[in-house]
Amino acid sequence: MEAVCGAARAGLLRTPHGAVETPTFMPVGTKGAVKGLSPRDLAEIGAGIVLGNTYHLYLRPGAEVVREAGGLHEFTGWSGPMLTDSGGYQVFSLARIRRLSEEGVRFTSVYDGSVHAFTPELAVRVQEALGADVAMVLDECPPAEADRAYHVSSLRRTARWAARCKKAHSRPDQALFGIVQGGLYPDLREESLRRTLELDFDGYAVGGLSVGEPRERMLEILSLLTPRLPEDRPRYFMGIGDPVGILEVIALGVDMFDCVLPTRLARHGTALTSEGRLNLKNARYRRDFGPLDPGCPCEACAGFSRAYLAHLLRENELLGHRLVSLHNVRFVTELCRSARREILAGTYAAWMRGWISRYTAARSG
């Protein structure tokens, strides 16, 4: 940890593939590639750590292929830090679940309906084969309609799975993070936190939030947890990617977060800019020959006009998806760099309020 400003933290995450300044946004390389972007693109926009989805990579091309290639870094050409999730989130959100038991979870592949089983031990073994710098324990992210009783038994099973993951984990060059669950119940979150902390992980993630609940509830639960996490371990909030949300979780002391939002928005024609969100398919941009985001030096902003990008997106051209994805990921990455500067300067809270009010006021569509 280098500096603290209120609860917000500026730190350094050291990995075998380099150090990452935090807070940091992790672009998601779902299937071994951040949609539309090459490792060179990611390096140019200053991305720090890239996330890979174990669920997808396990099914396609298969962990064995990646291991034979020399690991995910070698396979994808990204030589910077990487984190893999455990696959749990996709198993529970994408798959028709066959059976959840103490042992693990059986599920059908979203690709071809074939049946697979994940156990805590397998999730660790697969992630060790993938070889990212940070691996995650296998957790259950309970369904939205789950009641309190479900959450109690789920978080306790998740804690037992976490202990099995820790026991199974054998790569000393790979960090393993635990995950706190417990839904929107403060006491269950505290129980999950206590059980996870007992296991002494290299870092701690908060899961099961930002899944549809009101933003205030999310922040309320998060604010109960972050003060009780050890100061010297990285904190990862799973699944947030909108600029305002990013700043809010940073304010509560989060170091890392990931989301597909910046690239998904880009493919649907929406750019994140200093003037707010722009829907480039809006007719007003057809003859807007100015840059996408004045002041942004990325390839999309430096080389093209809003009118051209809008044309490419309307015509569903690959180049448009790539350029706006590049810009959006850079925008969020740069936002984290600005946040870090303000934390180091001790001015984070006031800066954040000003930034959010400008961004939301400008939101023009």
Add this chain to the structure above:
Amino acid sequence: MEAVCGAARAGLLRTPHGAVETPTFMPVGTKGAVKGLSPRDLAEIGAGIVLGNTYHLYLRPGAEVVREAGGLHEFTGWSGPMLTDSGGYQVFSLARIRRLSEEGVRFTSVYDGSVHAFTPELAVRVQEALGADVAMVLDECPPAEADRAYHVSSLRRTARWAARCKKAHSRPDQALFGIVQGGLYPDLREESLRRTLELDFDGYAVGGLSVGEPRERMLEILSLLTPRLPEDRPRYFMGIGDPVGILEVIALGVDMFDCVLPTRLARHGTALTSEGRLNLKNARYRRDFGPLDPGCPCEACAGFSRAYLAHLLRENELLGHRLVSLHNVRFVTELCRSARREILAGTYAAWMRGWISRYTAARSG
């Protein structure tokens, strides 16, 4: 013209946006972008001259938008030489034709079914608004089932249209090329050639070939025409992009050619390499961790394995389409550079025979 080797020519095409060494392959930017590639990508692979499709740009985003942007160079960010076709090929191949008359052609838009009319004068006016370095006359590319009588009246109308195009053309900074038609009838080709030459264009194109006829017939017709074209004007063969075909038309004295093949093949998972065409979706590449084309320094070959590219293509990832497109366009571009070297060295014919026999023998699938 710098050198001639047999009928093959090495030359220099001077344009307001720079000189292009010929023979040269023109990547096709159908809708104002070569599918998946940015101007920076094109510059890095050494692309010489990029083609824009007037038909598509006229309908979307509209010639007025491009003109307001400052022309196609400014709009697309490609600052090198550009050529626009007249739109005729797409009008006749894509559109349900409403009416072909002496005046011009009415057609329905492939986008929304709206009705439009192209005349020779409009095709020139639109291309002047787009502002490419080279414009083409509006010609009719007769349907495959057209008989001799149809070709006779069509080539004569095309010649009258060419005269009207020449008369309408007013931009001194833009070259205008005529187009020779006449199907597979040697005497009609000669008539079309004579009528086109009479109009004295800045360059001459051969159209209506490589549209499904046997390759030998195509080369036979072409070989009747090239010896009668003026030596000091560029010669453009419309619509060829396979490596063997490119070398064969170069051998007959062609300087420029265009095709969507290299980028279209890439999106379907096929790479053009020194080992022949590779279908990367073939199971044999799942664990092939070698480079796509050993010796090729492009981003796809230098940074990734066949196994990774195959994975991306199977998963329909944008990055896969971009990387293999980049490689394929570079491969064809580099092939033209090699051809030029051999022409300058006076060794083209022997080199071409060797190259084709290696390429086709290696074709492994």
